[in-house]
Amino acid sequence: MSDAPDYFHIGTVDSHSRARTGSINxxxxxxxxxxxxxxxxxxxxxxxxxESMTQLGAQAILANAYHLYLQPGADIVDEAGGLGRFMNWPxxxxxxxxxxxVLSLGVGFKKVLAMKVEEQPDDVIAQGRDRxxxxxxxxxxxxxxxxxxxxxxxxxxxxxxxAQLGADIMFAFDELTTLMNTRxxxxxxxxxxxxxxxxxxxxxxxxxxxxSNTTAQALFGVIQxxxxxxxxxxxxxxxxxxxxxxxxxxxxxxxxALGEILGWVVDELxxxxxxxxxxxxxxxxxxxxxxxxxxxxxxxSPSRVARNSAVFHRNGRFNLLTAASRRAFVPIDDACDCxxxxxYTRAYLHHAFKAKxxxxxxxxxxxxxxxxxxxxxxxxxSITVGQMSDFQRExxxxxxxxxxx
Numbered sequence: 001m002s003d004a005p006d007y008f009h010i011g012t013v014d015s016h017s018r019a020r021t022g023s024i025n026x027x028x029x030x031x032x033x034x035x036x037x038x039x040x041x042x043x044x045x046x047x048x049x050x051e052s053m054t055q056l057g058a059q060a061i062l063a064n065a066y067h068l069y070l071q072p073g074a075d076i077v078d079e080a081g082g083l084g085r086f087m088n089w090p091x092x093x094x095x096x097x098x099x100x101x102v103l104s105l106g107v108g109f110k111k112v113l114a115m116k117v118e119e120q121p122d123d124v125i126a127q128g129r130d131r132x133x134x135x136x137x138x139x140x141x142x143x144x145x146x147x148x149x150x151x152x153x154x155x156x157x158x159x160x161x162x163a164q165l166g167a168d169i170m171f172a173f174d175e176l177t178t179l180m181n182t183r184x185x186x187x188x189x190x191x192x193x194x195x196x197x198x199x200x201x202x203x204x205x206x207x208x209x210x211x212s213n214t215t216a217q218a219l220f221g222v223i224q225x226x227x228x229x230x231x232x233x234x235x236x237x238x239x240x241x242x243x244x245x246x247x248x249x250x251x252x253x254x255x256x257a258l259g260e261i262l263g264w265v266v267d268e269l270x271x272x273x274x275x276x277x278x279x280x281x282x283x284x285x286x287x288x289x290x291x292x293x294x295x296x297x298x299x300x301s302p303s304r305v306a307r308n309s310a311v312f313h314r315n316g317r318f319n320l321l322t323a324a325s326r327r328a329f330v331p332i333d334d335a336c337d338c339x340x341x342x343x344y345t346r347a348y349l350h351h352a353f354k355a356k357x358x359x360x361x362x363x364x365x366x367x368x369x370x371x372x373x374x375x376x377x378x379x380x381x382s383i384t385v386g387q388m389s390d391f392q393r394e395x396x397x398x399x400x401x402x403x404x405x
Contacts, residue, residue: 007218007245008274012384018266018293019383024246024274026092026168027215028084031059033274033295034383036281036376037094038369039303042067043077043087045369046303047361050089056338056370057377060168061089062298065161066098066153070144074164082166082215094298095167096278097158099174099222099250135175137192155199159219163207166214169276171248172200174222179252186226194238197221201243218245220276227254229264236268246274249294258285262292281372283312283399287392290379302372306364309353312371316399320364325350338370339363 011021024031038045038053040061045053053061063083068074080086083093132143139154158173174193177186204219221239225231239247249265262277269275274295280286281299289297309320313333331341332349340363352360382391
């Protein structure tokens, strides 16, 4: 599939940046890019029906191989007919390799974007966390966060698990370091990820042939290198020379250097393959990423903050649990076309969150996911009509103006 000339089609290229439109053609339909990919970690976007995700405009869903391997088991998803059929999602699907869990289980840090960098010893672990993963050159040994059982992930195991899950796009197994790791560790880790990528390509090819009766799956390589220009460029060059259908840009990133880091990577990658930025979902970051040449993005933020009563608005994010919403008989955002804004008021959502009713998370998540999906759709349109800079200036100026909503 990676050799198919029509797998990724480039449409309009912005004249003032590296932003571009395009389409990724998967067995379950096209993904029009740039596109935001909502995260359904355990084969569900928490609290929301798949039909609602379709209605709000989601083009694809990303699930996590590590979590589905532990529960219910990749073999069960395979027996059900693959991830999409298992979760009743008809569109394209992605699966993350589980490499992120090397970070979050190994050292306890979960943020991808960091505001500042302070180097620490390589065996650092987040306060109050136990180390649940150990990395070696062959793979990673995990202690299940569910029952304490021990498990082993290697590049081959990750490919086998993701093959059983059956997503349209899968990612090579990688080690995600933190910005606090020393440069020496970053160098060693990058070489480990390069060797793992080579093994993933070999195992993926073998599985595609041995499972020829199943839907073809595209494999994306994952580029690491943290905040170091030479390491990012080397990783991109190394993976560009391998047989990948596209590329994931991963690892911990400095927020204020996001565009610069993406620029280093995009310099080294071929134009004719899609680029997915892992774990990015804030509006300002999306504009920077798209202008720097990224095509697709995933992030848990819209659904995670929604479950904590925070919602997006064209004038900035706010919390529904404040007193201002108690008697606000208006939508979250009267310019929003989502189901929630068309049928419910802030006052109702304030009540539902106060009463700890499950519908609160559902309605807030529908709104937040639609807000970000629509934002990226609007950015895509602005590229097509040659007005991305104007749209960015207008949106960012309004969203971050700190006005009361």
